[in-house]
Amino acid sequence: MTFRKSNCGCDIFRIFLVRFLFLQSKAKMGTLQNLLFTICIALRCVTSAVGVIHVTGYVGREVNVSCSYDEGYESYEKYLCKNDCGDSDVLVTTSESRKNKYRINDDKTARIFTTTISDLHSEDAGKYWCGVTRNGKDIYTEVELKLAQDSCCDTVTKIESYEGFSESIVCPYESRYQNNPKYICRGNRPSTCLQQALITSDNKQNGRFRLDDDKLLGTFTVNISSLTKNDSGSYLCGVKRNSELDVFSAVELKVKEWCCVKSIKIKGTVGQPLSLQCPYPPQHQDKGKFLCKGEQLNSCKDITNQSRFQLEGNGSFSSFSVVITKLEEADAGTYWCGSDSERRPGNYTKIQLSVGEMKTFK
């Protein structure tokens, strides 16, 4: 453990280089420097044959740095170090597997040791080395740790829908991710999104959520049915990647209360006439008007053309009226009237009619 990284041939060569150059004429200097620099790089490569391992983590979360090693080194001590890997640069070793915010675990069967760095801060980004302690030179693998903010995204797609309706969240992705798993979660924390996914592409239907991946179009669609106000809020569409952070797009869903231009409670008397006012937006003057009865607008029964109910236009005031000439007890209930036969939410009047006996005359 005494000679860590300083055992690398590079440093010795660097000292040699400085002395050597001191003696050379300035004309030759550039070439020699290049040559020696190349030798130096080459020597270092011998000790880190695997190449650089790139790892990315989220600020505030943890990251796993996994390094493999060759057969025969199972029982050797492993460690993670920073900077030049001097003794004071060693962060954690398998001989003491927990230190500060570092944990190390050696999977001897897979021959991979994994260091977990928790509570990531911006200063944790940079170069690390995975080391295996040996007699003489240790074995090193370079690790580059990058950090990303645990939030998303600069652009947010806004969607509005209504209680009781269904809505599709359309998530576009790049064509190279055709075969990657897709998922969606609440909130806007990329680090926990997959773990808390409402639905993933492995599982097309989950309660009110359905996920369809259109690989040709490069979008996946999440259909949420029976929306409630609780469904309002932020969502992240995620595409899972293997060795890099997943890619996300952000959606803001607003579920509006289902009603209406107006909600009216009205009382009528058996045998008497009654007039109901149905306001509508001015731009709907030429649209078909309708009246229906039932607790839910989606399933209410159309009574527009029943002779007992007469619709009388009142275009100039943006309302029409429904006249019932002789009220019956059975007329009590919930009515909806509006000016849009497509029955989109919002442009309705909800009328709750109660019908009472006439008390004044006998």
Ligand SMILES: *[C@@H]1O[C@H](CO)[C@@H](O)[C@H](O)[C@H]1NC(C)=O
């Ligand atoms: C790190 O590895 C551990 C053990 O396999 C796992 O439980 C944890 O979720 C991993 N953390 C991250 C951020 O991938």
Ligand SMILES: *[C@@H]1O[C@H](CO)[C@@H](O)[C@H](O)[C@H]1NC(C)=O
């Ligand atoms: C969502 O799925 C339901 C049930 O399959 C379907 O009736 C509805 O039209 C879909 N909604 C949207 C917005 O695609």
Ligand SMILES: *[C@@H]1O[C@H](CO)[C@@H](O)[C@H](O)[C@H]1NC(C)=O
């Ligand atoms: C809505 O969310 C709140 C808090 O998250 C919860 O207490 C409540 O039960 C939810 N309501 C419905 C109808 O799901």
Ligand SMILES: *[C@@H]1O[C@H](CO)[C@@H](O)[C@H](O)[C@H]1NC(C)=O
């Ligand atoms: C009501 O009558 C009108 C005119 O006859 C017709 O155009 C309309 O389709 C009818 N509506 C319904 C719901 O039957």
Ligand SMILES: *[C@@H]1O[C@H](CO)[C@@H](O)[C@H](O)[C@H]1NC(C)=O
């Ligand atoms: C038209 O509507 C207005 C406002 O609701 C009402 O005052 C007026 O009496 C209505 N006129 C007719 C002819 O129904």
Ligand SMILES: *[C@@H]1O[C@H](CO)[C@@H](O)[C@H](O)[C@H]1NC(C)=O
């Ligand atoms: C009512 O209808 C008008 C015209 O179609 C539309 O612009 C408006 O958004 C609708 N209102 C609601 C609340 O849906």
